[in-house]
Each structure stands twice: as structure tokens, then as C-alpha cells.
Amino acid sequence: MKHNEKEIQLLKDEINQMWRLVISQMEKAKQAFLNNDAELALEIISLEKRVNAFELKIESNCENYIALYSPVAIDLRLVLSIMKISIALERIADYADGIAHHVIDRDCDSLDHKVIEELELERMFDILLNMMTDSYAAINAENTASSGKILARDAEVDDIYELAFSRLGEILKNHPDQIPCGLKLILLIRKMERIGDHCSNIVEDIVFYIEARVLKHSGDRAE
Numbered sequence: 236m237k238h239n240e241k242e243i244q245l246l247k248d249e250i251n252q253m254w255r256l257v258i259s260q261m262e263k264a265k266q267a268f269l270n271n272d273a274e275l276a277l278e279i280i281s282l283e284k285r286v287n288a289f290e291l292k293i294e295s296n297c298e299n300y301i302a303l304y305s306p307v308a309i310d311l312r313l314v315l316s317i318m319k320i321s322i323a324l325e326r327i328a329d330y331a332d333g334i335a336h337h338v339i340d341r342d343c344d345s346l347d348h349k350v351i352e353e354l355e356l357e358r359m360f361d362i363l364l365n366m367m368t369d370s371y372a373a374i375n376a377e378n379t380a381s382s383g384k385i386l387a388r389d390a391e392v393d394d395i396y397e398l399a400f401s402r403l404g405e406i407l408k409n410h411p412d413q414i415p416c417g418l419k420l421i422l423l424i425r426k427m428e429r430i431g432d433h434c435s436n437i438v439e440d441i442v443f444y445i446e447a448r449v450l451k452h453s454g455d456r457a458e
Contacts, residue, residue: 239304243313246296250317250324253289254371257324260286260331261367261430265360267338268423269351276335283332290325294318309444316444320374323433323440327367330426337423341416350406350420354399359427362388362395366434374441385438386450392431399424 260279267275297318300306306314351357366388373381400421407417439450 239300239306239310242296242300242304243310246293246300246314246317249289249293249296250320251371251375253286253293253321253324254367256282256286256289257328257331258364258367258371260328261360261364264331264334265357265364268334268360269357271338271348273339276338279335280332280339283328286325286328290321293321309447312444312447316440319440320437323437327430327433330430333426334423337419341419350403354402354424355395356399356424356427359392359395359399359424362391363427363430363434366431366438370434370437370441373438374444377445379442379445382438382442382450386435389431389435392428396424396428 260282263275263279266272267279297314300314301311304310366385369381369385373379373385403417403421403424407414442448442450
């Protein structure tokens, strides 16, 4: 194996490690939220610095690779995609950290537990986790066949977000005493909607790497 091939494999290994960590953070965020598990939420928060360290290390290693080897074609697309994916993963982890803080800080469990099922928040978590695991599988298989399906799930997340926002507004209209808690829950749902956006960005980066095709603003995202 040539030296530059070893460096490419190292970059792949690092982004995979970061990816698995962020998936784990999201799985824990789901469980912490649904079970009101403050101890698990603290575990998520404690691992946030590790995610940040991964992002900085990957960025540095990608920049060094470009400077040393001046890659072109698919190698360049891979390195650029890894850099962008690491940034997206770090932001997803930030939102998982925000969900963990919501679990620790919230003082309105009665409202949260009553509306979780109605707002379909568990389903929202599951869709996001599926997007993350399927995109992880896609880049490692170097196969974009599932990209359209993954991107379509972001539309599902958006639909849940809009319906949840509307339903929560009706609930708070009838229970104005719960408005402070409801506003916190709206912020949490917004975090989850943004995670879906970052998952879509990751899929776009994978398609760019493998197919040399730019989906952003192209109108081809659902193909």
C-alpha cells in the first residue's frame, strides 16, 4: 500500500470512528429524553469534547493530506467530503448535547410525557437515527443507491416538525401555565429538525464523493 493510500485509509477510519460516536450520542439522547434519564444525559455531555476533538483532528489531517499530496479527482472529492461530513457530525453532536441539557434542566415533566406520543417525537428520533446509520453504510459501501430514500426521510422529519409545532401551539393555548415548558420543547424539536438537515447535507457530500455530482440546489435530491 502506497503512503498516500495509508493516509486515505486513516482519514476513513477517523471519520468512521467519529460517525459511530455521534450515532451513539444520538441513541443516548433518544433514551435520555424518552426516559427522563439525567444520568445518561450527563454521559452525553461528558463525551461532547471527544466529538469536538475528532472534528479538529480530521480537519487538520485533511488539510495536511491536501498540502502533501495535491490530490485530484476522487481522492480530492473524498478528502473534501470527509472534512464537510466531520463538520456536520460535530453539529449533530452539538444538538444531541442540547437535548441532554434539556433533559437535565426541564422542570415540566407532566407536559413532556403527555405530548411525546402525540407529537411523534420518538418516531422523529428513529428517522434521524436511520438517516445516520444508512448514510454511514452508504459511504463505506461506496454506494449511493440509498441516497434518495435517505433524503426523503428529511421531508418526513420536516412534516413531523411542522405538525408538532402546530399541535403544541394548540396544547399551550389550552394550558397557558405550561407555556415556559412548551417553549423549551419547541426549541428541542427545532434541534431535531436541524439534525435532519445536517443528515441530508452528509448524503449530498457522499454523492459528491462517489458520483462527482452536486445535489445542493440542483433539484435532484429526491432521485
